[in-house]
Amino acid sequence: MTTEIIKTDSDFNEGINKAAAVIRRGGLVIFPTETVYGLGADATSAAAAQAIYAAKGRPSDNPLIIHVAKPEDAEPYAETNEHYYRLAKHFMPGPLTVILPRKDTIPPQTSGGLDTVAVRCPSHPVAHALIAAAGVPIAAPSANISGRPSPTNASDVIADMNGRVDIIIDGGDCEIGLESTIVKLEGSRGILLRPGAITVDALRCVLDEVKIAPAVIGKLADNEKPLSPGMKYRHYAPEAPLVLLDGHPDDVLRFMQNTPKDAVLLCYDEEVPALDGHILLPVGEREDEEAQAHRLFTNLRQADRENAKIIYAHLPSTNGIGLALYNRMLRAAAHTVQYIKSED
Numbered sequence: 001m002t003t004e005i006i007k008t009d010s011d012f013n014e015g016i017n018k019a020a021a022v023i024r025r026g027g028l029v030i031f032p033t034e035t036v037y038g039l040g041a042d043a044t045s046a047a048a049a050q051a052i053y054a055a056k057g058r059p060s061d062n063p064l065i066i067h068v069a070k071p072e073d074a075e076p077y078a079e080t081n082e083h084y085y086r087l088a089k090h091f092m093p094g095p096l097t098v099i100l101p102r103k104d105t106i107p108p109q110t111s112g113g114l115d116t117v118a119v120r121c122p123s124h125p126v127a128h129a130l131i132a133a134a135g136v137p138i139a140a141p142s143a144n145i146s147g148r149p150s151p152t153n154a155s156d157v158i159a160d161m162n163g164r165v166d167i168i169i170d171g172g173d174c175e176i177g178l179e180s181t182i183v184k185l186e187g188s189r190g191i192l193l194r195p196g197a198i199t200v201d202a203l204r205c206v207l208d209e210v211k212i213a214p215a216v217i218g219k220l221a222d223n224e225k226p227l228s229p230g231m232k233y234r235h236y237a238p239e240a241p242l243v244l245l246d247g248h249p250d251d252v253l254r255f256m257q258n259t260p261k262d263a264v265l266l267c268y269d270e271e272v273p274a275l276d277g278h279i280l281l282p283v284g285e286r287e288d289e290e291a292q293a294h295r296l297f298t299n300l301r302q303a304d305r306e307n308a309k310i311i312y313a314h315l316p317s318t319n320g321i322g323l324a325l326y327n328r329m330l331r332a333a334a335h336t337v338q339y340i341k342s343e344d
Ligand code: AMP
Pocket: 062, 063, 064, 065, 099, 111, 114, 116, 117, 118, 140, 141, 142, 179, 182, 193, 227, 228, 229, 230, 231
């Protein structure tokens, strides 16, 4: 199929209307959101959901998030409640997905066969305009080939998806760079299934109790059934093995200085001079987890373009958005963490 690439800086309304018509007739449109790019289709159509799975090479038991223009637009599709609206008041539109019981207007194919559905209301103006113009909820996973890092800019989208979808809307860089926080509501309690820019502390200000699902920071046991099907799949992974280095930052820096010159190093900005002569992809300053989140997926894709044999990175902190970074990096590294001891 030929993919049309639409720029949003030309004629905004014309582009949005064209893309919305493609969604209504069951086609596939990639669009920017504040988290990562999404690969969208009509969430009420089983055939459109199946087309998403096919375009991504995604296993069809891994459910899709449905995107609505306003929190109350979820009503025909999910059993909402006061706790959903409390979350919506604080965090929507924005990078939060809420899991609720599914209504029959959403076919099981969209929801990976589950009786729940994931609802999100994005704040990005292009995403918002597209959903509003389509007049149907848009099911959209990240717009990458399954298993690869999520795309956060149009050229990374084109690298994976050109020829696989009808339209790609180029909206520049995504602001956050990591996927939405996912919380499952059980009564007034929340279970964090995927960390993101809406932090656990922020959720705890709104819900009575928020538990973190063990698979967010740990490894699923071989026979464990995950709360969120996406937890069991290899994810976000570059081609080369990624090794996360834990230990005092000075010791990790010394280890990086002694790595072979063909290793790719994801170092802090302030370490660049000390690592001169190595292949470096600076991740942001050590204390700046937001910058590190913003650059993670582009850096992992760049490491592939550098033909990395091995990639070394600092193990991030789990503070604030750091937990989201930690969760994505652990999975990208298939849980490979090396502890660097002090040389004293
Ligand atoms: P992505 O679409 O790539 O952002 O991934 C969506 C994530 O949301 C996956 O990890 C899914 O497993 C998860 N998800 C979507 N719907 C549900 C649901 N109904 N219950 C639990 N997890 C879900």
